[in-house]
Each structure stands twice: as structure tokens, then as C-alpha cells.
Amino acid sequence: MADILTRKLSRWVKFDAEERAALARLAVASRPVVRGQHLIREGDDPTHVFLILDGWAQRYKVLPDGKRQIVAFLMPGDLCDTHVFILEKMDHSISMMSPGKVVSIPADDMLAIINAFPRIAQALWWCTLVDEGILREWLVNIGTREAYGRIAHLFCELYVRAGAVARGGIGDFFMPLTQADVGEAVGLTAIHVNRTIKALKQSGLVDPAKSRLRMLDFDALKAVAGFDEAYLHARLVPVHD
Amino acid sequence: MADILTRKLSRWVKFDAEERAALARLAVASRPVVRGQHLIREGDDPTHVFLILDGWAQRYKVLPDGKRQIVAFLMPGDLCDTHVFILEKMDHSISMMSPGKVVSIPADDMLAIINAFPRIAQALWWCTLVDEGILREWLVNIGTREAYGRIAHLFCELYVRAGAVARGGIGDFFMPLTQADVGEAVGLTAIHVNRTIKALKQSGLVDPAKSRLRMLDFDALKAVAGFDEAYLHARLVPVHD
DNA sequence: CGACACGTTGATCGTGCTCAAAAAACGTGG
DNA sequence: CCACGTTTTTTGAGCACGATCAACGTGTCG
Known part of the structure; x- marks a missing residue:
């Protein structure tokens, strides 16, 4: 069940047993979340990375006049910004659109696995690049x-x-x-x-x-x-x- | 002149002499580019990362019907995707909007510096996160x-x-x-x-x-x-x- | 059963697009 | 340095996509 991340990353990199084990270890402590629940809010200091195990989430920003813009949808297997914790403040919020299950991964664990397993780091980079590609495509979509x-x-x-x-x-x-x-x-x-x-x-x-x-x-x-x-x-x- | 990258990255991380030297070494072989010149095109296999030393560039996508959407502006000190070379194909093009100077950094050099200098790697991550933040803000801008x-x-x-x-x-x-x-x-x-x-x-x-x-x-x-x-x-x- | 979230529909208004054209600025070669 | 072509800016008139305002239906869950 909790190997969704492994399955997702395996789209790009084939992992050996040790790498699979390390990935599996990340996702041990999952917790249930309800619809509408926030994983993190704009302004928060990000100390964890979230992994969605089940359910969909939305990443969004709110304007002073109340208008909202959703800038991404997150689904099972998606990681919320491998490296957000580098920033001091979230510039957007993330909330669940359906009940589900998520894992909070401490920044240190994330860094540890990245440093120990270059192939995992590479797969995570791939995800980041794909997320950026999606963002660009959304821009094209809305713009044209x-x-x-x-x-x-x-x-x-x-x-x-x-x-x-x-x-x-x-x-x-x-x-x-x-x-x-x-x-x-x-x-x-x-x-x-x-x-x-x-x-x-x-x-x-x-x-x-x-x-x-x-x-x-x-x-x-x-x-x-x-x-x-x-x-x-x-x-x-x-x-x- | 060519320490624009160092100056940009120094917004976030203070570097020691060795790190500064390593960064400076990246930007030795600059070449002049003319207005309208492409640094890379959609569909290309990215093997290099570009650093803009002078002039502005645009990142854009073209639709079959000829509509164009610019998804980013790049200015001096900006690096075009620290890790693009992980992807097999560019999903967009980058061209100069003014004459200028750029450096092509081979993927291996990029990886080498990232592996050798964690603080530089961190600063580059910071840049990536900022670029993503800008993309999100553009979405908000167009969308709302x-x-x-x-x-x-x-x-x-x-x-x-x-x-x-x-x-x-x-x-x-x-x-x-x-x-x-x-x-x-x-x-x-x-x-x-x-x-x-x-x-x-x-x-x-x-x-x-x-x-x-x-x-x-x-x-x-x-x-x-x-x-x-x-x-x-x-x-x-x-x-x- | 009642409240609330979500979906559906109508009427009207306005921002921004389209088509069309001309003026101005720019770059290039003679 | 001026003539010429090209790109960029500017303006007008009419139209359409999507917004706004205002209801009303429908479903779902406590």
C-alpha cells in the first residue's frame, strides 16, 4: 500500500532492494486526514515534506480580495516539494480535497536519503522537473x-x-x-x-x-x-x- | 563581470573563497549571442545548462495553432534549470530577447560542483524553488x-x-x-x-x-x-x- | 428532516478579442 | 546620411466569451 512513492519513482529509475527499503522506511508513519484539512499554510515555516498516500490535495494561493487560484493538484504518490524546507516561509497553502492518508517526512530524513542514495535523488529531481513542467503547461493552458x-x-x-x-x-x-x-x-x-x-x-x-x-x-x-x-x-x- | 552568478547566489548563502572560485570557474567560456537566438529548442536533448551573463531571454512554448506562451523571463545571473539534463527532451524553448552573453555549462561540470559543494547545491536549490514560486505567481496573475x-x-x-x-x-x-x-x-x-x-x-x-x-x-x-x-x-x- | 454544499439555469453586462489600418521607430544597405 | 523594408506602436469599430447577479434544484449527511 505504502509503496506508492516507490512505484511512482520507478517510472524513471529502477531501484535495487536497498533503495526500495530506504523508500519504504520513509512512509511508515502515515496518518489519516479529512477533506478540507490543511497540510501546511501560507506563511508557515516548512519543516516537513508531505507525501500523499491516499486522496487528492490542492496547492493554492488566496488574494486579499478573496479570489483563490489553485496552482496544482496532488495525488497519491506525489511529494510536496522535496526541498521546501530550504525556504523560510511557505508562499502558498496545501489542503486535502478528499479524505486520505499522508506522511510527514522531516527535512533531515529527506536530506539523509537524498545524500545516501544518488539514484533516489535523481528520481526526486525528475519529479521536481515534471512538476515544473506541469506548472508551465497550466500557464499555457490558462494563457492561450x-x-x-x-x-x-x-x-x-x-x-x-x-x-x-x-x-x-x-x-x-x-x-x-x-x-x-x-x-x-x-x-x-x-x-x-x-x-x-x-x-x-x-x-x-x-x-x-x-x-x-x-x-x-x-x-x-x-x-x-x-x-x-x-x-x-x-x-x-x-x-x- | 562574470561573477553575476556568485552575486545572485550570495543573496541566500555566504560563500567562502573556495566556493567562489569554483563558481567563477563555471563561467569562464562565455559567448556572445544575438537577439532572437535560441539557446535550446523544444524537443532537443538537453546536455548543457545555460547561464545568462548579459541580456534577457524568454522561455516559451508554441501551440500547433501558432499561439505562443512565454512562461518565464531570464535575466543576467539566471541559470536555465540546474538539472534539465535529467530529462530526455526539452518541453519548451529558450531564446534571447536582446543581445547578450551566455555560458554553456556541461551537465557533468554542473553535477561535479553540486556534489563537491553542498552549500552551492543548496543555493541552487533555492533558485529552483524561487523559479517555481514565480511560475505559481504567474499562474495567479493570469488566472485571477x-x-x-x-x-x-x-x-x-x-x-x-x-x-x-x-x-x-x-x-x-x-x-x-x-x-x-x-x-x-x-x-x-x-x-x-x-x-x-x-x-x-x-x-x-x-x-x-x-x-x-x-x-x-x-x-x-x-x-x-x-x-x-x-x-x-x-x-x-x-x-x- | 433540515441545513448546507454543490449543481444548474437565465438575463445582462463588460473586458478583452478580432479585423483593419496607419503612424512611428528601427535597422540595414546603398 | 538618406531611402527603404520591417518591426513595433497606436487607434477605431464591432463582436463574443466569460463575468456578474439572481434564483432555483438536487443531493447528502448529521
């Missing part, structure tokens, strides 16, 4: 696409990242976003998101149910989104849930 | 602010990052962006950027000249932009140009 393609693109990304891609481009996966969340992620009003999703539904591309997204025609969705998954730098076998 | 505040925010950031902030909030600094560049960075049409800059000018906030931006009232600009520089995680003395 209009609502229809923008939401389609987000759905494509989540589908791939969730490791849920199935043959035939038809499937169903856990996706605990409210329409308001989608809006805050792609820079649209919840109302407009609602209308746009309705259009996507009517085009026979997706069919959102409670906390799930049913993918009806992934190829068509990719086409309307202009989705090219190269930026995810995925390799080897995807993780399944 | 409308044109006026959006462009104001970009100007604030560039002013601070250029190390040009002067007492009184009045000053003048090198900023080689065309209005089209601004548009591609913040997700607006060049035409709308033009009208919006006109408004900023008429409000007495800024006054753009050829390749320069004259800051007329930084405090007022910060106010309309909702600019909070915490995300730049700056410390100690800023670098001056």
Missing part, C-alpha cells in the same frame, strides 16, 4: 486556450496523471473536484465551468459523476484540448489505481 | 487579475528581479520586452496590452521607453497589482546592474 479546450486539457492531464488511461480511451477514475475547484484551477467562474462541462458532456467526451470522471472519448478530448502529454515526461509503466 | 493589474504585476516583478528598485520608487531599468512579448507572457493580445499600458502611463505609474521601463510610482503600481514580493523569497542585498 478558451474555456472549452482549457477544461478539456485539465481533464486530460488528470486522467493521465491518475494513471487511469485505458485502452479505447473509455474509463472512469476518481476525481474529487467540484466545479468551483475546476474554475479556480483554470481561471474561470464556477458558473462558466458548469456551462462548459455541460457542453463537453453533450459532445460525448466526458461524463462527470460524484467524485469521478467518466472518460467517454479520450482521443476526441485530447484533440479539442490540444493535449500533448510530452510535458509529463512519463516513462515506463504507468501506475494504476 | 484583469489586464490592468496583470500587466502592473509583471512590471513590479521585473523591476524587483532586475534589482533596480530605488528609493522613492522612481527609476529606470533595462527591460527589452515588446508589447507583444508582454501579451504573450500574461495571456493578452498585443493590442489590448497597448491600450492597457497607455492607461498605466496616463495614471502616472510607468513610462516605457525603448527597451527601458521608467518606474514613476512603484508603491502605486504595487497597489494596483496587488504585488507582494514574498514569493520571490529574496534576502540580503539585491544585486544592482
